[in-house]
Amino acid sequence: MNIYPDLFLTFAKVGVMTFGGGYAMLPILQREVVENKGWATEEELTDYFAIGQCTPGIIAVNTATFIGQKNKGTLGGIIATLGLVFPSLVIISLLAGVITQFSHLAWVNHAFGGIRVCVCVLILNAVVKLFKKAVIDAPTMVIFLAVALGSFFLTSLSPVIFVLAAAVLGIVLKNAGVRK
Amino acid sequence: MMIYLRLFCEFFKTGLFAVGGGMATIPFLYSMADKTGWFTRIDVDNMIAVGESTPGPIGVNMATYVGYITGGTVGGVPAAILGAVVATLGLITPSIIVILIIASFLKSFRDNRYVDSAFYGLRPASTGLIAAAGLSVVVSNLFFAEAMESGFSLAVFNWKGWVLAIVLWVLTNKVKQTKKLHPIIFILASAVVGIVLGM
Secondary structure, eight states: OOHHHHHHHHHHHHHHHOEESGGGGHHHHIIIIIIISOSSOHHHHHHHHHHHHSSBSOHHHHHHHHHHHHHHHHHHHHHHHHHHHHHHHHHHHHHHHHHHHHTTSHHHHHHHHHHHHHHHHHHHHHHHHHHHHHOOSHHHHHHHHHHHHHHHHOTTSOHHHHHHHHHHHHHHHHHHHHHO | OHHHHHHHHHHHHHHHHOBSSGGGGHHHHHHHHHHHOSSOHHHHHHHHHHHHHSBEEHHHHHHHHHHHHHHHTTSSHHHHHHHHHHHHHHHHHHHHHHHHHHHHTHHHHHHOHHHHHHHHHHHHHHHHHHHHHHHHHHHHHHBOHHHHHTOOSGGGBOHHHHHHHHHHHHHHHTOTTTTTSOHHHHHHHHHHHHHHHTO
């Protein structure tokens, strides 16, 4: 099979089988990409995943680009990524159409009322998990609190500002520490 | 036509600055809702649930959903689908560019002192942004905004919501048999509870 359609289809399959993204995708990638296709080794996959986590964007997208690029260069990276997002486009477009059509029904609104409560808990759980990895000392605690309160109360400020400021602060804090 | 260009730019920005995966895009979606009026904060909360319960990475799903709704404001289904495609491409373009660049000097990137120290600051900031987003979801869903306008009283609490939230928190964190279950199960169960209790 020509590698480009193969890349597209394999990553489309990974996209269909991933619910939620991030770590949920790792076992599926291990099976499809490492065991079935041999496009990356176990170690490479772990590396890509680690870098994908700390570079901008969706972790799943970053990892797909890496694997595609490694096997077929720039075009391979693009095709693997398009394959990954293709199922989302189809499924969400179908679903969004249906939801919009039925959103005036009382029971649909009640269902989403319950679902949004669940979303509160899911976000809280995600924050706790991230917090344990990110907040490791006093300066990171200060950054966390400042950004959380800042972006909650100053909603007109773009998150971009917080992200850029934190990156600069990280570099300053760490490198000032090194020189001491 | 303009709206598609703006949609692409907004999601390009989200893809470029959201660090740490799908959940990290939520603060950007709120900010987009406030700024553009294409959709509401309540829409974002619904998108999180839909994105989490459908196949595909949650960040991509939310972008597709936002694009679909936004495209839909200027026309019928084809305009909505075009919106979905444009938003998704906007979100993934920075990733593709950044990763293709990094892939060419992979080793030195991982070992670079400046990259490492930037992430020392970025990780807590990204967590803080998501925490703030979580707090807004709590405020808009576990409290009644109308009751709050006439002063603080017990009437501002969405009691049914609090009970459900506490039960869900216990099930997802404390009960061994249920905490490993996929979120979609809790989302579906919450939908049923929502219908039964008329939330």
